[in-house]
Amino acid sequence: MKIKLLIPLFILLTALVGCRAGHQQVLASEGSQVKLRSIQTRAFDTPDKRNTLRNCIATLQDLGFVIDSADDTIGTISATKLSGYRLRMTVSVRPRGEQMIVRANAEYNMQAVEDPEPYQQFFNSLSKAMFLDANDVN
Numbered sequence: 001m002k003i004k005l006l007i008p009l010f011i012l013l014t015a016l017v018g019c020r021a022g023h024q025q026v027l028a029s030e031g032s033q034v035k036l037r038s039i040q041t042r043a044f045d046t047p048d049k050r051n052t053l054r055n056c057i058a059t060l061q062d063l064g065f066v067i068d069s070a071d072d073t074i075g076t077i078s079a080t081k082l083s084g085y086r087l088r089m090t091v092s093v094r095p096r097g098e099q100m101i102v103r104a105n106a107e108y109n110m111q112a113v114e115d116p117e118p119y120q121q122f123f124n125s126l127s128k129a130m131f132l133d134a135n136d137v138n
Helices: 002-040 049-062 116-134
Strands: 041-044 066-071 076-082 086-096 099-108
Touching: 002 041, 002 099, 002 116, 041 116, 049 066, 049 076, 049 086, 049 099, 049 116, 086 116, 099 116
Parallel strands: none
Antiparallel strands: 041 099, 066 076, 076 086, 086 099
């Protein structure tokens, strides 16, 4: 009789432990997604979407990327870098008030790039280009 009571209790405890472990994994992946998104995104103080897109294209080209497609209506650019490896980057530009939000997504072998270096390179170069453009420095 006691064994009949212990089996459902054991099953219930096993299910609760499994749910807890799954919940912790979800929280851990959400934290890493927030961290990755913060690496991938920058805000620029300009209301000019078209000019921001032009600067993104020029920056990608300066970094050795070949532009695959660009759409100024949607605000997206796709580019590929082929120097010993195949790195694909997609950049989106969207307005937020008087700012433009630029988000870059890099992928290598169909896997999202989580290393901050390619994003830092892109945004450092883009920041310089945006500064020079805003101050009419040729």
